[in-house]
Amino acid sequence: MESAPASRVRREDVARAVAALLRWLQHHPTPAPEPIYLLVTLKRAPARRFEHTLRLPRSPFPSISLVSDRLPADLPDDIDPLPSPALGSLPPAARRGLVLVDRRLRVRPGGKGKAAAKAARVVPVDLADQAWAESAREVARRVELRVEGGTCRAVRVGHAAMAREEAVENVVAAVEAAAACVPRKWRNVRALHVKAPESVALPLYSAVGTGDDDDDGGNGEAEGAKRKGVAVKEQGIVKRRKKSSSVSVGGDQL
Incomplete structure (x- = not known):
């Protein structure tokens, strides 16, 4: 054995x-x-x-960032908000972390999020799901x-x-x-x-x-x-x- x-x-x-x-x-x-x-x-x-x-x-990520046009009113303290324009060119602080992207933005391979995907790990997230934050922590x-x-x-x-x-x-x-x-x-x-x-x-x-x-x-x-x-x-x-x-x-x- x-x-x-x-x-x-x-x-x-x-x-x-x-x-x-x-x-x-x-x-x-x-x-x-x-x-x-x-x-x-x-x-x-x-x-x-x-x-x-x-x-x-x-x-293993030092931060979790959320990219969305409509941020939740009760955004958890351990998740940082980012405006959607940041997706095309993420700031240095986000490149070492995990980036959550609101599915309403429809990020596709080869699209606007291509540069972001090379700089950081990008994960689609459904903000309509009440458990989205816990799901994000599990993904991280x-x-x-x-x-x-x-x-x-x-x-x-x-x-x-x-x-x-x-x-x-x-x-x-x-x-x-x-x-x-x-x-x-x-x-x-x-x-x-x-x-x-x-x-x-x-x-x-x-x-x-x-x-x-x-x-x-x-x-x-x-x-x-x-x-x-x-x-x-x-x-x-x-x-x-x-x-x-x-x-x-x-x-x-x-």
Whole structure:
């Protein structure tokens, strides 16, 4: 029987990596909180396009914005209003967050909202539904793991303004969910890292014998999994512009 995903990555390693990354982000502030990504590197790319939804304990987005011509009178405090003209060219503060678009605006691919979709995650919302705000918060906790080509993919799991323990919880949940849903599960996971757009990737997990098929049906996998510590000094998390650090996140580049 294959061991549970949590057995492959120690929470202590996640906590150390997240703490170091958050310290680096605090020393490199930006107008909007920078996203934090979990990098999932597979041994083999799926034979077909792979897509799975991961539910996180907390939203990895620092803000939720609503674009509408007719804003609700009782707009929740945790949702920021934006005028509909902002959809074509979102302000920097909204580009790192989740943008809700009133369905009455009829945003279509290739239409007015195309530029906005490239800058932020845009989700249609029906304001006639009394539960639209709670539905929006639930959407904000869900991220997509998509593998369309290659073996490395990034999943948004947090942001620079999160408390350390909140970010740790999200990373741990994303690791478990990602390892459980990829084809061949842990046998196909080569490595896991956490990263901000301009930081180096901090290791959480690296499999032993990644050059081999390592498909042994689960026998001895506990001994075959190597846990790498992430005792990384803060000064070691430096800005890197190497080509190898570019990883596709939907339409974005890390």
